[in-house]
Amino acid sequence: MAGHSKWANIQHRKGAQDKKRAKIFSKLGRELTVATKMGGGDPDMNPRLRLAISTARGNSMPKDGIERAIQKGIGATDGENYDEMRYEGFGVGGVAVIVEALTDNKNRTAAEVRAIFTKSGGNLGATGCVGFMFDHIAEIIYPVAKASADEMFEAALEAGASNVESDDDVHEIHCDADDFATVRDALEKQYGEPERQGLIWKPNLSTEVNEAHAASILKLIDLLEEDDDVQKVTTNFEVSDEIMEKLMAAS
Numbered sequence: 001m002a003g004h005s006k007w008a009n010i011q012h013r014k015g016a017q018d019k020k021r022a023k024i025f026s027k028l029g030r031e032l033t034v035a036t037k038m039g040g041g042d043p044d045m046n047p048r049l050r051l052a053i054s055t056a057r058g059n060s061m062p063k064d065g066i067e068r069a070i071q072k073g074i075g076a077t078d079g080e081n082y083d084e085m086r087y088e089g090f091g092v093g094g095v096a097v098i099v100e101a102l103t104d105n106k107n108r109t110a111a112e113v114r115a116i117f118t119k120s121g122g123n124l125g126a127t128g129c130v131g132f133m134f135d136h137i138a139e140i141i142y143p144v145a146k147a148s149a150d151e152m153f154e155a156a157l158e159a160g161a162s163n164v165e166s167d168d169d170v171h172e173i174h175c176d177a178d179d180f181a182t183v184r185d186a187l188e189k190q191y192g193e194p195e196r197q198g199l200i201w202k203p204n205l206s207t208e209v210n211e212a213h214a215a216s217i218l219k220l221i222d223l224l225e226e227d228d229d230v231q232k233v234t235t236n237f238e239v240s241d242e243i244m245e246k247l248m249a250a251s
Contacts, residue, residue, distance in 0.1 A: 092213050162174055
């Protein structure tokens with residue numbers, strides 16, 4: 001019996017991982033389709049599509065899945081029309097939350113997002129209610145092995161970046177959203193494709209929370225990310241490493 005339950009447990013875990021992976025691929029596919037519809041199917045002429053392809057590859061999305069999503073965007077196959085939506089609100093403890101979504105039904109997505117906020121003890125506000133607590137900027141990440149901190153700092157600033165931070169693992173390069181393509185292209189010529197890249201909402205104002213509030217915020221993020229229409233969730237909560245480690249171990 002023990003062997004059976006252990007096997008069942010492994011199968012369940014594998015099933016959960018497969019389900020999570022399928023959900024990630026679905027979200028990546030949606031972004032590929034929208035990027036193609038907006039800027040055409042040639043990644044050299046469409047920076048957003050190039051970024052979507054790079055992100056999909058970084059998440060091990062199969063090549064035929066990427067191609068299918070692009071074809072949908074070109075119109076070679078029937079595809080839904082997606083709208084880009086941004087929702088803003090507060091979690092427990094006054095934590096600011098930004099939710100980015102791609103949806104084919106605005107009413108459904110708004111209702112689902114609102115329900116998740118309410119269930120998690122937060123509330124959805126009007127667009128702009130927390131946006132001022134974040135800067136919308138571009139982020140480019142390279143592994144630390146690519147260059148020394150000084151070399152990366154000089155190269156990034158020369159390319160037009162506004163800030164570079166290096167630690168033991170990565171070089172984190174930030175620039176204005178409008179300069180993203182220029183800075184990324186210049187760095188790619190020198191160091192190859194980044195480990196991660198994209199437009200982010202970087203908090204300029206943090207909200208420190210205790211353990212109970214941190215647990216609620218993490219639950220809120222999980223529930224939002226499980227929603228098919230939600231592409232990205234950003235918050236401004238800050239918590240000590242000890243509390244975060246404890247919560248991660250418990251999950």
